[in-house]
Amino acid sequence: MRKTLLYALPVTLAIGAFAGGAQAATLLPLFPDVERVRATSPSGDSFEQTLAREYRDLSLFEADEMEDWPDAEFFASKSLRAGSGDVPMPVELANRSIANPAKLAELETARADLVSTLQTGRTIAPVEAGVAQAKFDCWAEQEEEGHQFDHIAACQTAYLMAMEALKAAMQPSNVTYETVQEEIARDTVYFDWDKDNIRPDQKRELDVFLSEMRKIEPVVLYIEGHADTSGPADYNAKLSERRAENVRAELVKQGMTVGEVKDLKLQAKGENDPAVQTGDGVKEEQNRRVVVVATGQTKKEVTVKQTSSVVKQ
Known part of the structure; x- marks a missing residue:
């Protein structure tokens, strides 16, 4: 998503009126879902828990390593939704401002393939499906930023590998x-x-x-x-x-x-x-x-x- 001045803001804001210097300041988190997701530890092999775990990792990476708080909050919100059973879909590309038409078309094709595969993949191969969806969102987020080419390549490669793993895991067992x-x-x-x-x-x-x-x-x-x-x-x-x-x-x-x-x-x-x-x-x-x-x-x-x-x- 677009990085405006929020990109450089701290995580909390100090507010409150002081009466005679006796009233303490109250701290309110500017990105509450990031702080909430820090306290979670998604575990298990279900699609929902895998998705919650993957989005949590993305959120904390964006917050702690990249100081990209808007995207950290975005991934944190998706992690919390998945963990509560309200499973989010892969990011809508209309919500990402991707300037390069060729890259946008590539992502649109990939998303269509992912959504189609997830219809049965969530049940047959839940772990692989959860990883693939999160890796796609990572790729879309990095492509929107458009300047960290190593990060773009890493997320795209991770998505392609995850999709390969998902489709392989969905193949029927061979009984001989x-x-x-x-x-x-x-x-x-x-x-x-x-x-x-x-x-x-x-x-x-x-x-x-x-x-x-x-x-x-x-x-x-x-x-x-x-x-x-x-x-x-x-x-x-x-x-x-x-x-x-x-x-x-x-x-x-x-x-x-x-x-x-x-x-x-x-x-x-x-x-x-x-x-x-x-x-x-x-x-x-x-x-x-x-x-x-x-x-x-x-x-x-x-x-x-x-x-x-x-x-x-």
Whole structure:
């Protein structure tokens, strides 16, 4: 806005009549909204609070750094309005005296784009929208002054970057799917001491497990053979391998072959990785086992949301 003699006036005026020198002067602020906005601390990610915060920063910059009190008051008023829920629109260019016709036309085009984008941008990307509106007002104010070319360029660049961020943030999220292999079930077959054959009770439990797995195609079965710590470690490694091979043979016998089972992997862990921690030479049924781990292919949703960074100037 136009800077007249107000540009050089102090923030407060001393008024009041003195009766016999006893009455104190009363101080009234000439720019009350600037003083009011100093006491505010807009926070949050809503459009209104973002706008209030951005206009507050502009107001205090104009007041404290530039001593441009009329514009400081202008931005302070907009900050307070936004903070109270009475959201102001981007500055009307008719209220700015911009001498250069080309610059005015450029601002008019930018404002039309901003207003159109804000219609949905306020809801979809409130932070980016608030920053973009404030940066436009900054650009218009600096263009009106017309002599601080670095300030004009800074505000214009900040606006263009804010608009780019706003439009990027308004793009829909990209949802893709990827196939992953993850565990869906497991079964444990227990063995008698120093034996590798499958006990009848364990065979029945394995039958039930495989029946369930046939309903979930395709599956991948991983077989881990284990032994307890009784006996030499090298013997236990071979014993766990025989146990795993016997379970594998049972799976193949029951039709768990390539096509229904994409991959069949065998691992003999011997007395390593016990289910129950024991000392050496301890007989423990929980450790004499073969673990059948079933994994299945599932589709995992991967959402890639458009993000953007808003650069503060």
